[in-house]
Amino acid sequence: MVQQTLGDIFSGYVQKAGAVFSNRNILSHDHMPEQAMHRDEQMQHLATILAPSIQGARPSNVFLYGKTGTGKTLVARQVTKELEKASDRVVVLYMNCKMKRVADTEYRLFAELSRELGKTVPATGLPTDEVYRIFYEAIDSRPQNVILVLDEIDALVRKVGDEILYNLTRVNTELKQARLSMVGISNNISFIESLDSRVKSSLSEEEIIFPPYNANQLKDILSTRAEKAFHSGALGGGVIEKCAALAAQEHGDARKALDLLRVAGEMAERKKEPTVTSGFVDAAEDKLDLDRTTEVVQAQPKQSLAVLAGILKLTDKGEKDIQTGDIFLEYEKISAKCGLKPLTQRRVSDLIAELDMLGIINAKVISKGRYGRTREIRILLARPAVEKIRRVLERNYLV
DNA sequence: GTCAATTCACATGAAAGAGACCACGGTCTAGTG
DNA sequence: CTAGACCGTGGTCTCTTTCATGTGAATTGACGA
Numbered sequence: 001m002v003q004q005t006l007g008d009i010f011s012g013y014v015q016k017a018g019a020v021f022s023n024r025n026i027l028s029h030d031h032m033p034e035q036a037m038h039r040d041e042q043m044q045h046l047a048t049i050l051a052p053s054i055q056g057a058r059p060s061n062v063f064l065y066g067k068t069g070t071g072k073t074l075v076a077r078q079v080t081k082e083l084e085k086a087s088d089r090v091v092v093l094y095m096n097c098k099m100k101r102v103a104d105t106e107y108r109l110f111a112e113l114s115r116e117l118g119k120t121v122p123a124t125g126l127p128t129d130e131v132y133r134i135f136y137e138a139i140d141s142r143p144q145n146v147i148l149v150l151d152e153i154d155a156l157v158r159k160v161g162d163e164i165l166y167n168l169t170r171v172n173t174e175l176k177q178a179r180l181s182m183v184g185i186s187n188n189i190s191f192i193e194s195l196d197s198r199v200k201s202s203l204s205e206e207e208i209i210f211p212p213y214n215a216n217q218l219k220d221i222l223s224t225r226a227e228k229a230f231h232s233g234a235l236g237g238g239v240i241e242k243c244a245a246l247a248a249q250e251h252g253d254a255r256k257a258l259d260l261l262r263v264a265g266e267m268a269e270r271k272k273e274p275t276v277t278s279g280f281v282d283a284a285e286d287k288l289d290l291d292r293t294t295e296v297v298q299a300q301p302k303q304s305l306a307v308l309a310g311i312l313k314l315t316d317k318g319e320k321d322i323q324t325g326d327i328f329l330e331y332e333k334i335s336a337k338c339g340l341k342p343l344t345q346r347r348v349s350d351l352i353a354e355l356d357m358l359g360i361i362n363a364k365v366i367s368k369g370r371y372g373r374t375r376e377i378r379i380l381l382a383r384p385a386v387e388k389i390r391r392v393l394e395r396n397y398l399v
Numbered sequence: 400g401t402c403a404a405t406t407c408a409c410a411t412g413a414a415a416g417a418g419a420c421c422a423c424g425g426t427c428t429a430g431t432g
Numbered sequence: 433c434t435a436g437a438c439c440g441t442g443g444t445c446t447c448t449t450t451c452a453t454g455t456g457a458a459t460t461g462a463c464g465a
Contacts (some may be wrong), residue, residue, distance in 0.1 A: 405459080422443085428437075
């Protein structure tokens with residue numbers, strides 16, 4: 001009986017899946033198209049910089065920057081892939097530093113890199129310099145040019161500090177037969193300025209800037225992908241234009257444009273509509289916002305949620321100018337009620353700062369003169385998002 | 400009225416501790432021939 | 433004799449506490465016009 005219905009659902013889904021999409025994966029983040037559109041200049045630039053590695057010379061370190069979804073990763077991956085094909089002396093290590101549990105610490109980064117080079121390294125337990133040595137030997141085991149691509153390099157520096165980059169830039173002086181060069185990718189332009197000057201000069205021997213896509217370019221990109229992803233005629237008029245325009249408003253983020261298009265398609269499919277209309281794009285935009293916040297909130301540890309619950313409670317009371325101290329008092333009550341070990345104010349202050357970073361709340365440091373210095377905290381989100389958060393908190397018995 | 404000193408309520412930094420996790424090597428134990 | 437269980441040691445990682453220092457404008461109080 002149940003199996004029957006489940007079967008129906010699935011088979012219905014299989015049929016429906018063909019209704020709008022012909023290949024949904026084309027629109028996903030990890031899909032790498034063969035051609036990066038409107039990025040020829042950057043590709044050529046990067047290729048010329050890295051080309052000497054084919055002849056065994058060490059290419060300059062390069063720093064790529066531009067906002068999210070401007071094709072940095074795509075260009076870097078494509079160029080390095082071709083490079084690897086062109087010469088067997090070139091080895092490319094790609095590392096996304098934002099991936100949790102991969103590059104949180106110096107140890108993990110080197111362990112992961114060594115693994116990529118075919119060494120086995122335990123997840124913990126070894127002294128850090130031991131891992132460093134393993135990595136070093138792995139590189140120097142044969143004459144080769146190792147190109148290390150560090151994506152989201154700012155995340156790495158934030159967690160580990162810039163000493164690691166300094167060490168990496170200096171590796172060459174100790175290598176006997178191999179060469180190491182780095183490609184740093186960051187979407188934070190001011191990041192490079194915050195680095196130690198020694199690191200700064202050696203890391204950004206060359207720089208390539210990725211300007212945001214404009215609405216027309218986004219439209220091209222979307223059209224090309226949509227052609228393969230959707231059935232012909234499944235997209236209503238103006239849908240692509242709308243996605244492109246919305247994403248262009250948000251610093252020309254191609255990733256966002258693709259998300260919009262994909263989600264709009266999914267929604268149409270679920271509603272069993274044969275065509276995606278621009279109304280679905282609006283709905284998709286709302287949904288993307290909402291999904292992001294709930295996802296972020298859900299991933300928070302319980303203590304952080306308790307702090308958030310305190311903020312929510314004070315907001316419900318209609319209090320304006322909520323301060324760190326108020327939240328701490330409220331938090332203490334909540335944690336006592338839930339049998340949570342209360343943290344110190346120092347820690348709570350950090351948790352508040354983290355919630356601010358995540359964009360869930362807005363915490364501005366203000367000085368109230370004689371009445372001290374504190375954070376003024378507000379909830380940023382629209383009503384539906386707040387309700388979703390409340391549900392997450394309820395599930396954790398915090399409301 | 401002007402101006403420097405004071406003061407508040409935290410923010411922010413640095414260092415260090417606790418507890419969890421993991422690898423590794425040594426020792427013990429049970430099973431096998 | 434050997435494989436596997438078990439334990440202690442030494443290392444990292446994350447979260448947290450403790451202690452110390454910093455901060456910026458309202459307020460205060462001295463001073464001079």
